[in-house]
Amino acid sequence: MAEDVRFQVEVKPGTWLQLVRGDITQAEVDAIVNAANAQLRHGGGVAGAIVRKGGGVIQRESDAWVRRHGPISPERPAITSGGSLPCRFVIHVVGPIWGEGEEDTKLRQAVTAAL
Template sequence: MARFDLPNATLLVVQGDITAQPVDALVNAANTHLLLGGGVAGAIARKGGPQIQAQCDAFVASHGPVETGAAALTGAGFPPMRWVVHAVGPVAGSVDSDTFVRLLTSAVRAALRLADQAGARSIALPAISAGSFGGDLATCTRIIAVTARNALQRTANIREIRLCALDRSVAQGFIAALG
């Protein structure tokens, strides 16, 4: 849908199934217990099978719930993807607007940092905290797009970020934030 070329990296806005993207890693808009239910998490569970939920359960059993604003890394279970990064964004109404922005920015940064440290060269991100978490679409897409663009200046391995949207309004939000 849209391509933004940066020095040594590319930021793409695409409309479609995040689990079908040709990337090394994808970001799951996760809850603190990494329970794969609906939305992106449900699509990941359907595509990757029960072993992904088992990895999530093992992570939580070993490390405890993932804090809001943080992320966790598991295997993907379906090629070509190697990793799923579970980013826990804030739920709208659970915090004030400044804290919402801070936590969503932190979740995106944490997800990109984990994927970069794992060696991912490409990653797909959804509209974290929008959808079932109730965040304002324009706010969420702006924070995610700007944070992703800024992160590409500091990543050692990631050279492509795909901002994925199932519907046109989300894609347009990403494009507006980057335009």
């Protein structure tokens, strides 16, 4: 993937966090973050592209997660393998639904949980 690094910071010695513009399904990294719905139904958008490219194992692992732990929330993401993607893991995070209240808090929880 031709990387277009927009921001990077060393969060601890030897561990970098990068914000990159590009095709997330081609990212050769430890983990990518997927903006998911609470039930981890990865049907469309970026979530759908991740499952189409990474294979059905990502959806199967997501379904198993929800059966064991229930729906995800902003403070409690799910982690699956990357399937056949070049990343090792997919961190599935649900953000706030605007208009339900406490959006800033929920967004902060989602970002912190993903890290």
